[in-house]
Amino acid sequence: MKDGAAPSKRYALFGGTFDPIHEGHLRLAREFARRLCLDRVVLMPTYVPPHKMKESLAPAEDRLAMCRLATAGDPLFTVSDLEIRRGGASFTADTLAALHEQEPEVAWYLITGADMFLTLGTWNRFDEIARLAVLCAAPRDGVGMPELLACAETLESRGARCAVEDIPVLPVSSTQLRQRLSGGEAGDSAADGLLPETVAAYIAAHKLYTGKGTMKTMQTDEQFIEIIRGRLTEKRFHHSLAVAEQAAHLASLYGADAKKARTAGILHDILKDEKPAALLQILHDFGIILDNVEAVTPNLWHAIAGAAFIERVLHVEDAEIVTAVRYHTTGRAGMSPLEKTLFVADFTSADRKYDDVQEMRRLAEVGSAPAMEYALNYTIRDLAGRGLAIHPDAVHAYNELVAARLKEKTL
Ligand SMILES: [Fe+2]
Numbered sequence: 001m002k003d004g005a006a007p008s009k010r011y012a013l014f015g016g017t018f019d020p021i022h023e024g025h026l027r028l029a030r031e032f033a034r035r036l037c038l039d040r041v042v043l044m045p046t047y048v049p050p051h052k053m054k055e056s057l058a059p060a061e062d063r064l065a066m067c068r069l070a071t072a073g074d075p076l077f078t079v080s081d082l083e084i085r086r087g088g089a090s091f092t093a094d095t096l097a098a099l100h101e102q103e104p105e106v107a108w109y110l111i112t113g114a115d116m117f118l119t120l121g122t123w124n125r126f127d128e129i130a131r132l133a134v135l136c137a138a139p140r141d142g143v144g145m146p147e148l149l150a151c152a153e154t155l156e157s158r159g160a161r162c163a164v165e166d167i168p169v170l171p172v173s174s175t176q177l178r179q180r181l182s183g184g185e186a187g188d189s190a191a192d193g194l195l196p197e198t199v200a201a202y203i204a205a206h207k208l209y210t211g212k213g214t215m216k217t218m219q220t221d222e223q224f225i226e227i228i229r230g231r232l233t234e235k236r237f238h239h240s241l242a243v244a245e246q247a248a249h250l251a252s253l254y255g256a257d258a259k260k261a262r263t264a265g266i267l268h269d270i271l272k273d274e275k276p277a278a279l280l281q282i283l284h285d286f287g288i289i290l291d292n293v294e295a296v297t298p299n300l301w302h303a304i305a306g307a308a309f310i311e312r313v314l315h316v317e318d319a320e321i322v323t324a325v326r327y328h329t330t331g332r333a334g335m336s337p338l339e340k341t342l343f344v345a346d347f348t349s350a351d352r353k354y355d356d357v358q359e360m361r362r363l364a365e366v367g368s369a370p371a372m373e374y375a376l377n378y379t380i381r382d383l384a385g386r387g388l389a390i391h392p393d394a395v396h397a398y399n400e401l402v403a404a405r406l407k408e409k410t411l
């Protein structure tokens with residue numbers, strides 16, 4: 001192993017889904033630390049793209065919490081939410097570069113799984129990874145020392161520094177554990193030394209990996225509120241609750257279901273605080289293709305991605321709620337009472353402050369049609385005034401309302 005100016009500290013990055021983190025991970029990290037004199041191991045739970053999130057996978061917050069619990073009180077470990085916060089696919093080169101920037105005086109190591117180590121040479125910006133960290137691996141699952149050492153030789157010929165260590169691996173995998181846990185054996189797994197006790201307790205308390213689908217249990221408004229609390233800024237969180245209140249109120253006037261209206265209100269802006277790049281990543285992960293107006297209107301992305309997110313990740317099965325979220329920014333022709341309710345509620349919630357808000361609130365009490373027409377008229381003029389594109393769905397919604405009004409007048 002070649003070393004440069006011998007930095008004073010040695011830290012390792014250990015990434016993975018940690019779903020859940022188990023004793024196999026911890027022992028491997030501790031043994032690497034002992035052998036390579038590491039001062040710290042940074043556990044980095046990876047972001048899991050929504051479309052890869054099966055029901056058996058725990059949400060990112062839970063995976064993070066379990067990592068923190070598993071390593072609490074052990075000064076060797078820190079837990080980083082960098083990749084989860086970043087969202088979307090993270091390249092190891094970017095993560096290492098970010099860590100390097102935070103701790104420039106540190107010599108970095110990268111702990112990889114044996115199978116990952118064999119493919120490292122093909123990773124995005126391998127040269128950068130090799131420059132930023134010593135590449136570490138230990139045998140497991142049919143990948144033995146000879147194979148790893150041969151691979152290390154190839155990587156070293158490309159300038160990498162490698163540390164292949166013959167560490168005895170605890171025969172446990174997250175997949176096996178999840179299967180076991182789906183049979184309700186969290187306590188047993190802890191007793192067998194496979195899971196830290198705190199993690200087993202957390203799994204039991206949060207009913208993770210129950211096999212019924214972690215996400216499926218998150219179906220009450222209280223749970224949805226906790227989810228948006230974690231995803232939104234304070235201001236947007238309060239806006240969402242205000243929209244939920246207003247939607248529940250308007251539902252009775254517009255002939256919609258008040259309970260569904262409240263849920264739609266809570267969830268409507270769930271992805272509104274994601275960065276445009278993250279939203280594009282989510283849309284891409286879901287296989288959603290934007291039309292040409294959507295492609296140039298980032299304001300619409302949170303509604304399109306949000307609807308897909310609540311349907312596929314939160315398992316909101318009610319199609320009416322999903323479409324209400326989907327069309328809450330543009331509206332569309334032929335809207336359901338629930339869609340209209342959410343659309344108007346978003347314009348008239350108690351937190352809203354704009355010049356015409358009093359008039360909008362008055363019209364909202366009169367009926368969905370005059371309120372929607374007023375809101376669409378306002379939006380279309382505003383967009384055109386700012387030189388922005390107007391989505392055809394909004395135009396169709398507007399025309400439908402105007403046509404109905406004119407028809408009524410002429411009859
Ligand atoms: Fe919105």
Ligand SMILES: [Fe+2]
Nearest residue numbers: 243268269346
């Ligand atoms: Fe909103």
